[in-house]
Amino acid sequence: MFSNKRIAGFALAAASAVLLVPAAQAKKPVATFASEDDIFLALRDASRNGDAARAAELAGRLGNYAMPSYVDYFRLRPRIISAPEQEIRDFLSRYEGSAIADRLRNDWLLELGRARNWMLFDEQYPQFVLNDDTQVKCYALMSKALKGQNVADDARGVLVNPQNYGEACPALITTLVQANQFTLDDVWAQVRLIADSGFAGTIKRLAPVTEASETTLMQALDKPDAVLARGPGGNRASHEVFIVALGRSAKNNPSRAVDALVAGAERLNEREREHAWAQIALQTSMKLAPDAIVYWHRTNGAPLSNDAYQWKARTALRAGEWKLVKSTIEAMPASLRNDPAWIYWLGRAHLAEGDQETARKLFSSITDQTNFYGQLALEELGKKISIPQRAEPVTPEELAPMADNAGFRRALKFFDLNMRFEGYREWNWELRKMNERQHLAAAEYARQKNVLDRMVNTSDRTKTEVDFTQRFPTPFxxxxxxxxxxxxxxxxxxxxxxxxxxxxxxxxxxxxxxxxxxxxxxxxxxxxxxxxxxxxxxxxxxxxxxxxxxxxxxxxxxxxxxxxxxxxxxxxxxxxxxxxxxxxxxxxxxxxxxxxxxxxxxxxxxxxxxxxxxxxxxxxxxxxxxxxxxxxxxxxxxxxxxxxxxxxx
Missing domain, CATH: 1.10.530.10 (Lysozyme)
Incomplete structure (x- = not known):
């Protein structure tokens, strides 16, 4: 038998041992939530934060939750790099045809591209329904280029928004240079575009294919005036770095950039001078500086970025130079030239030159569009803006399937949880499969559920079956x-x-x-x-x-x-x-x-x-x-x- 003293000693030792347990080994208290919805929201946050353990723990509490596909997605997403291939395939198979399956496929394609697993990427890419991710598109073109296909033209069409490039698009550019599909002209056009957007990390990735050092490129971005003080240098790379620095300097001090270009112009060839003036013209245009129109004239017919083409046209509009408006729009890539804004302004330019027939054709081509430029075009044809005849009201038979639509029900649940991004994705995914009458029915269902933003956006999609009471509601x-x-x-x-x-x-x-x-x-x-x-x-x-x-x-x-x-x-x-x-x-x-x-x-x-x-x-x-x-x-x-x-x- 132990004495009371010895028992007390053991108790004290045991208490000390508890105090010495490292914090990391101490059992964390289980969080309490008011409802399953609160657990679900916490699961979403854990998944977004990449906390796989927390996501797994929370998902385990939601075995009977109303949206099992999202519980499974949020549990799997933080582990997508390490998850077994079969687990991902099982998810895609289990929820085939759903918005969340397409979202996971998007996530997986990004990881497959980063891993350069082209066999799996090529298998999965054709099944990516929305195909709205710039990085995935860059990986897809990269895969084709590595197989010997010429994708240069397609790449130029994709490589227009540097904020969406990530790792994939610089890798595509490098691949195309190595395959002799992109020239130095292409590379430096991309460097100038990226520099305009300010993405230094993306430019670093391109440094190896520019023939300029990373240090020099970063100086053009961060200390452009120091580059301008040295002048253009004596080779192609130093000339291009100088041109990049001109654009960066012009953001803050256009006069200094102009002086530097004038001083160094003789050391640049004609095309380089045109690109240099374009760099300055773009920055001064966005400041609405009166000298911008002078600088644009000095660019002549140099190929420009999409932003530069548009600002050249806008500057010409402000100056009333319709001839320059016309030539600039005609030089735009087709994807830009076919925007209703530039169709309208091209029509106005033809009208200013007295070519009424061409102008009327251009205006007529967009008057069926219920947007700003469609309305202006209608007025150019001597008409005013009126409300189109309302389509036949939606019948109960047309409305019933909307209430039974599982995707819409998920969307409404997300709206209740203030998860609007997920709600929009579910709602829009269902609209892809619908004709115009069904769009009107879906919009009417949204009205009944008091989700007026979905009513407006859904009704806006119709072309011939039109209901402006849905498009332009007047609540309150x-x-x-x-x-x-x-x-x-x-x-x-x-x-x-x-x-x-x-x-x-x-x-x-x-x-x-x-x-x-x-x-x-x-x-x-x-x-x-x-x-x-x-x-x-x-x-x-x-x-x-x-x-x-x-x-x-x-x-x-x-x-x-x-x-x-x-x-x-x-x-x-x-x-x-x-x-x-x-x-x-x-x-x-x-x-x-x-x-x-x-x-x-x-x-x-x-x-x-x-x-x-x-x-x-x-x-x-x-x-x-x-x-x-x-x-x-x-x-x-x-x-x-x-x-x-x-x-x-």
């Missing part, structure tokens, strides 16, 4: 009418803005913190609340319908009055802040059409936003007033501050 019309009537504000314009801002999602929140139906920024909301005397306002009220509309409409009214009643400029101000449209207007040397002002907005998001909002507003006005409308009148003219109205053309 009593609240909106009261708010706009009080301010004397155009309700069609406000609805057009909301359609673009939030697609009628009440709790929408942008990546920069804008909230609610009218996507008002927190600081803006506070400012407007003070200005209109809204006492007791707090940020928590921003998703309240009445408060959001009150603050949003009052702010819109403020910027409209601040910008002399121009809806084009006020729309830009709502998106980019009121100071920027004033700055953009100040660079004009003459009055320009609102459409030209919109087309030449330097911010891509704002440029797209202004066009869509005013296009929307024109259709809303046609619905409200039940008569044809003019988008051109809504756009008006934009002139420099103090411009004499009598001088308007």
């Amino acid at each position: 019309r009593d609240v909106m009418a009261a708010a706009t009537e009080k301010l004397g504000l155009d309700m069609a314009w406000v609805y057009g803005l909301i359609r673009q801002e939030s697609r009628f999602i009440l709790n929408a929140r942008s990546h920069v913190g804008a909230s609610g139906l009218m996507q008002v920024m927190p600081a803006t909301a506070q400012f407007v609340a003070r200005k209109i005397g809204l006492s007791g306002y707090s940020q928590q009220q921003m998703n309240d319908l009445g408060t959001n509309i009150t603050l949003g409409t009052n702010y819109l009214n403020m910027v409209l009055h601040d910008l002399e009643g121009s809806q084009a400029m006020a729309t830009a101000a709502y998106n980019a802040g009121p100071g920027r449209p004033r700055a953009w207007r100040s660079t004009l040397s003459r009055a320009v059409e609102g459409a030209i002002f919109a087309e030449s907005i330097p911010f891509t998001e704002t440029r797209d936003y202004v066009k869509k909002v005013l296009s929307n507003a024109t259709y809303y006005a046609a619905l409200f007033e039940n008569k044809p409308q003019s988008l051109k009148s809504r756009l008006g003219m934009v002139a420099p501050k103090g411009f004499v109205p009598s001088e308007l053309p």
Whole structure:
């Protein structure tokens, strides 16, 4: 028998041993969740973070969850590099034909490409339905090139957006150089394109095929003025590095870049000089500098990037040089030239030259498109914008399959969980299989479920079976009418803005913190609340319908009055802040059409936003007033501050 003293000693030792157990070996407490939905959301986060152990543990708690395909996907995704091939094949087989299976195949193809496992890649790639991943496309072309196929032209069509290149696209470029399918001209065109986008890591990957050192290339990006101070050098590589440095320097100091080019021009050949001027012209165009048009003239017929072609055309539009507009659009790659924007402006250029027949053909080719440029083209043909005849209403028989659609049910579940990305993927995956009547039925189902953004986007896809009550809904019309009537504000314009801002999602929140139906920024909301005397306002009220509309409409009214009643400029101000449209207007040397002002907005998001909002507003006005409308009148003219109205053309 042990004495009490010895027992006490053993107890003390045991307690000490517990204290000495390393933290890593201590058993972690099991997290508690309020519901299976909360577990599922935690599983999604663990999978995104690459935490395979956590994902497996959480997935194990969801054995009977309503969406087993996503539970399995989130469990497998963090292990896709190490998972047995058969496990991946089993998943693809089990969920064949589903959106999530196509997503996993996308993930797997990326890993197979990185591993250069071309046998499996080539087997799986034809089964990738969406085929919307630039890196996967680059790997597919790389696989073909390694088998001796000439893919240079296809590669040039894919290699246009460096932000999507990843590892795959630089590897493709290297492969094509080694296969003698890409020349140094191709390589340096890519380096200039990537430098414009600022992706230093991607340029590093290309250094071995440029004949320039990585150090020199990085200096052109990070310390361009030091490169310019040395001048162009004496060989092709040093000339190209100098040209890259010109573009980087011109971002901050165009005059310095121009001086450096003028000083070193004689050491460059004619084509190099054209590329050099294009580098400077692109940067000065995006600053709306008046000298940009001079620099574009010095590029002559040099091949340009897609961005450069568009900015050359925009600069010519601002300057009223229709001949240059025409020649620039005609030089664009077909994929760009066939965009409705450039079809419209090419038609306008022909019209300016007196070639009415060609202009009418171009305009007529896009008047069936219910977008900004389709509307403008319609007006060029002497017509106004009206609401097309409504398709026959959806029948109960057409609607029933939508309610039974498993993909739509998953999408609605995701919307309830605020997993909008996954919800959009499921919804859009189902739309691929549907005809126009089914699209209308799906849109009507979305209306019944109060998912108005899906109603709008789904109905927007139809060409002949059209229902504009789906495309341009007017929820909360009593609240909106009261708010706009009080301010004397155009309700069609406000609805057009909301359609673009939030697609009628009440709790929408942008990546920069804008909230609610009218996507008002927190600081803006506070400012407007003070200005209109809204006492007791707090940020928590921003998703309240009445408060959001009150603050949003009052702010819109403020910027409209601040910008002399121009809806084009006020729309830009709502998106980019009121100071920027004033700055953009100040660079004009003459009055320009609102459409030209919109087309030449330097911010891509704002440029797209202004066009869509005013296009929307024109259709809303046609619905409200039940008569044809003019988008051109809504756009008006934009002139420099103090411009004499009598001088308007």
